[in-house]
Amino acid sequence: xxxxxxxxxxxxxxxxxxxxxxxxxxxxxxxxxxxxxxxxxxxxxxxxxxxxxxxxxxxxxxxxxxxxxxxxxxxxxxxxxxxxxxxxxxxxxxxxxxxxxxxxxxxxxxxxxxx
Amino acid sequence: xxxxxxxxxxxxxxxxxxxxxxxxxxxxxxxxxxxxxxxxxxxxxxxxxxxxxxxxxxxxxxxxxxxxxxxxxxxxxxxxxxxxxxxxxxxxxxxxxxxxxxxxxxxxxxxxxxxx
Numbered sequence: 001x002x003x004x005x006x007x008x009x010x011x012x013x014x015x016x017x018x019x020x021x022x023x024x025x026x027x028x029x030x031x032x033x034x035x036x037x038x039x040x041x042x043x044x045x046x047x048x049x050x051x052x053x054x055x056x057x058x059x060x061x062x063x064x065x066x067x068x069x070x071x072x073x074x075x076x077x078x079x080x081x082x083x084x085x086x087x088x089x090x091x092x093x094x095x096x097x098x099x100x101x102x103x104x105x106x107x108x109x110x111x112x113x114x115x
Numbered sequence: 116x117x118x119x120x121x122x123x124x125x126x127x128x129x130x131x132x133x134x135x136x137x138x139x140x141x142x143x144x145x146x147x148x149x150x151x152x153x154x155x156x157x158x159x160x161x162x163x164x165x166x167x168x169x170x171x172x173x174x175x176x177x178x179x180x181x182x183x184x185x186x187x188x189x190x191x192x193x194x195x196x197x198x199x200x201x202x203x204x205x206x207x208x209x210x211x212x213x214x215x216x217x218x219x220x221x222x223x224x225x226x227x228x229x230x231x
């Protein structure tokens with residue numbers, strides 16, 4: 001079964017530390033999304049890419065967050081410096097968009113705790 | 116701007132009851148796509164269905180059915196004869212058809228608990 005793979009699954013870090021989350025999208029998918037899930041805000045879109053190009057990162061705090069796709073098999077989300085309010089589950093999702101939006105395939109999420 | 120509202124935060128039913136999860140959306144696009152996803156306790160969101168704005172036919176898949184009504188901007192999801200395994204958070208989502216966009220806006224989710 002093709003799956004979206006996210007690492008790490010769990011991360012506990014101290015405030016001020018850099019955190020990097022990685023995502024391997026499903027081979028052949030041309031869109032990649034980063035979502036953040038918290039109890040208070042629900043699912044928030046942070047960034048998304050199509051054909052590795054960033055299309056929208058307006059949901060991301062630019063001063064500390066950055067998202068990249070160095071190649072088609074890897075997407076990264078970096079937080080530097082991390083803060084306690086960044087504690088959340090971060091989901092990566094990939095999909096195939098060929099004219100119309102298709103279903104998204106989600107990874108299992110990276111649960112981040114910033115102390 | 117797109118918006119998806121799932122007014123029911125939590126629903127609790129007893130096994131074998133039918134349950135309907137509501138979804139109301141807002142969009143200025145004439146062409147759009149609606150989705151339902153299930154998030155079981157394991158955490159991974161799983162796709163359930165996609166409908167486009169031109170297809171208002173209701174759909175049934177086993178115990179699941181979806182009622183799409185453009186007139187009321189609603190895309191409701193019904194589980195018939197619910198089972199404990201249906202316990203999960205269910206998300207409704209809306210996607211633009213614009214080729215430069217395509218991002219999905221999710222509702223806040225409805226937590227369904229099915230008790231034995």
